[in-house]
Amino acid sequence: MNALAHLALPAAEPLIDANWLDYTFVAIYFAFVLGIGVMARRSVSDSIDFFLSGRSLPAWVTGLAFISANLGAVEIMGMSANGAEIGLPTVHYFWVGAIPAMLFLGVVMMPFYYGSKVRSVPEFMFRRFGKGAHLVNAISFAFAQLLIAGVNLYLLGSIVHALLGWPLWVALIVAAAIVLSYITLGGLSAAIYNEVLQFFVIVASLLPLTLIGLHRVGGYGGLKDKITAFAESQPAGSKVAPAAQQLESWPGQALSGFDSPFWSVVGIVFGLGFVLSFGYWTTNFVEVQRAMASKSISAARKTPIIGAFPKMFVPFLVIFPGMVSAVLVKEIIDLKGGGSPPGGASGEGVKYNDALLLLMRDILPNGLLGLAIAGLLAAFMAGMAANISAFNTVFSYDLWQRYIRKDHSDDYYLRIGRLATVAATLIAIFTATLASSFSNIMDYLQTLFGFFNAPLFATFILGMFWKRMTATAGWVGLASGTLSAVLVAFLSEDAFGSLSQGVIPLSGQGASFVAASTAFVVDIVLSVVVSLATQPKPASELKGLVYSETPREDLVDPEEASLPWYQRTLPLAGIALVMVLVLNFAF
Amino acid sequence: MSDKKTDTSAEASGGHTAGAFDIRNIIGALLAIYGVLLLAAGLFMDTEEAKTGGVNANLWTGLALAVAGAVFLVWARLKPIIVPADVERVEDDPTRPAPRRRPGGH
Numbered sequence: 131m132n133a134l135a136h137l138a139l140p141a142a143e144p145l146i147d148a149n150w151l152d153y154t155f156v157a158i159y160f161a162f163v164l165g166i167g168v169m170a171r172r173s174v175s176d177s178i179d180f181f182l183s184g185r186s187l188p189a190w191v192t193g194l195a196f197i198s199a200n201l202g203a204v205e206i207m208g209m210s211a212n213g214a215e216i217g218l219p220t221v222h223y224f225w226v227g228a229i230p231a232m233l234f235l236g237v238v239m240m241p242f243y244y245g246s247k248v249r250s251v252p253e254f255m256f257r258r259f260g261k262g263a264h265l266v267n268a269i270s271f272a273f274a275q276l277l278i279a280g281v282n283l284y285l286l287g288s289i290v291h292a293l294l295g296w297p298l299w300v301a302l303i304v305a306a307a308i309v310l311s312y313i314t315l316g317g318l319s320a321a322i323y324n325e326v327l328q329f330f331v332i333v334a335s336l337l338p339l340t341l342i343g344l345h346r347v348g349g350y351g352g353l354k355d356k357i358t359a360f361a362e363s364q365p366a367g368s369k370v371a372p373a374a375q376q377l378e379s380w381p382g383q384a385l386s387g388f389d390s391p392f393w394s395v396v397g398i399v400f401g402l403g404f405v406l407s408f409g410y411w412t413t414n415f416v417e418v419q420r421a422m423a424s425k426s427i428s429a430a431r432k433t434p435i436i437g438a439f440p441k442m443f444v445p446f447l448v449i450f451p452g453m454v455s456a457v458l459v460k461e462i463i464d465l466k467g468g469g470s471p472p473g474g475a476s477g478e479g480v481k482y483n484d485a486l487l488l489l490m491r492d493i494l495p496n497g498l499l500g501l502a503i504a505g506l507l508a509a510f511m512a513g514m515a516a517n518i519s520a521f522n523t524v525f526s527y528d529l530w531q532r533y534i535r536k537d538h539s540d541d542y543y544l545r546i547g548r549l550a551t552v553a554a555t556l557i558a559i560f561t562a563t564l565a566s567s568f569s570n571i572m573d574y575l576q577t578l579f580g581f582f583n584a585p586l587f588a589t590f591i592l593g594m595f596w597k598r599m600t601a602t603a604g605w606v607g608l609a610s611g612t613l614s615a616v617l618v619a620f621l622s623e624d625a626f627g628s629l630s631q632g633v634i635p636l637s638g639q640g641a642s643f644v645a646a647s648t649a650f651v652v653d654i655v656l657s658v659v660v661s662l663a664t665q666p667k668p669a670s671e672l673k674g675l676v677y678s679e680t681p682r683e684d685l686v687d688p689e690e691a692s693l694p695w696y697q698r699t700l701p702l703a704g705i706a707l708v709m710v711l712v713l714n715f716a717f
Numbered sequence: 718m719s720d721k722k723t724d725t726s727a728e729a730s731g732g733h734t735a736g737a738f739d740i741r742n743i744i745g746a747l748l749a750i751y752g753v754l755l756l757a758a759g760l761f762m763d764t765e766e767a768k769t770g771g772v773n774a775n776l777w778t779g780l781a782l783a784v785a786g787a788v789f790l791v792w793a794r795l796k797p798i799i800v801p802a803d804v805e806r807v808e809d810d811p812t813r814p815a816p817r818r819r820p821g822g823h
Contacts, residue, residue, distance in 0.1 A: 151754075151762070154754065155751065155754070158750060159747075162743070162746075162747050166743070191740055323740055323743060326740055327740075327743060327744060327747060330744055330747070330748060330785075331747070331751075334748065334751065334782055338777075338778045342770065342772065342774055345769075345770050345772065346769075346770045492768065493769060493770075494768065494769075494774070495758075495763070495764060495768055495769060495775055496758070496762070496763075496765070497755050497758035497759070497762070497779075498774055498778055501751060501755070501778075
């Protein structure tokens, strides 16, 4: 019966009432993206203007592309969902969970990447540890990309569903087809152009949304009053966090789910701030490559640091709308009060993930609504395209070429790559249905990052600074770290959704922080133990791969000292650090 | 572009301006188009002030975007990017399949 109901199109009233004007905004955006793709394509055949222009991009452009490559589904939908559910502590994902790691990347890691010519994580693993660690890393990376692509596809599909009212599975297939065609356009330069463009469209749509939202609830003061009144109206024992926890960022119990304020701070600083975020930012080559595209070590180092400045203020654009939504949109108020309102972007009941879409429906006039839809579509498409492409590269070159079919022609691997792209898109439709079972997409993503990024970061950082670490320790650490995180998630209350057993009394994002920290610690301990029992590589093979074996002059830019202070890496990083500290005290 | 001398000297050394490839022109054009459309919507269409709380949101956002777009276009005009002729090629991002340049490809 259900299946029959699904076949009738359109199955539901559209959530969002878009008119021709809104679709015009979307169409114009697609025309621009298409135009950039055509320019990139033409320049491949007859001239290299496009790529040359790409090489001379100024630092602010690569800086914006750097954060824009990350300003996708997670940031926009995940953070607004979090804002609606738990309020202000969500800012930790930015001020603790991103800025320090971005500064560390710029100050410490970037010279190393730039100097050692390492271009991808699997490549580093292969050169540093050999086949074992490379194989484990390549498989887990490919797997992670498919799961995260599913998250992006699910959010993209939910917008299509919200606009047209199609059932989610039809929306997913349509969205997958759109992404597949988008992927075939443009290379790195086109990607950077699109990302910078996307950044401005997203800011142009989220800023009015935030301002109008705050205006509707009577400014920030009015928002605080309404959240307080709502929290107090809830019966004792409800899941809604007390107003004080929703309106102060520290100690963030609403975020970590820990009862003790002390352990909450430890969990956020170590689990989120150190393991998860350093793991994410320092090993995420989708973003690191934006910086590599610049012309000198100095410019490459400054890319994440310049990106840190706008990044600091992104939370206001995504978290405030979520918080406003929780006191203004009747479905979200109902949901937060313990109800289960029907409908929503997935068609299976309203979730926190819908907070932003519903707020757009309620407060944006046609016109601005179209601008916002264009921005969201752009962000999710680019996000999923990046996941699929990353999967494709690792699958065809790191797995297929190295372990299955060696020494074939370029054409052969390109064909395999194309097949991998199509296959990955199809698989993403299934991982998207997996993602749709989580009410707050952020819980799911943090769990995934804990599985994949935390052990990777542990192995990476240990292998980079400790020359004694051996090849066997490389793959043992990675594999055991991932397995231990999976085990913790499995034993927790809900980090694995319905698969979790509830043996350990942890839920929400606190559980994923603990899973990530466990993975990190297990990885480090086992790596050290195994290293001491096995034979290290000779020092001559570690040049450019281990810090102490890399010549100093490979790590510095001789021209840096001649720049004025405000263009040098360290003073800029210092200013960013001070600003983020001030923000932490202010909220 | 306004200064012919810089232009020719740049050409002499093999460089030229980025022109349409200058990302500021692309951003400026998109923001300006969006701005004008929103401005028109704010002036001539239903402003739906019940939703926005009594503000003509389309009008004001349109105005801001049109100004921002103009700033980008003027900035690109005043300080054009000179593309040097002999920069090394950008290695394409291996994580994003693109039309590839293959040595001796068909």
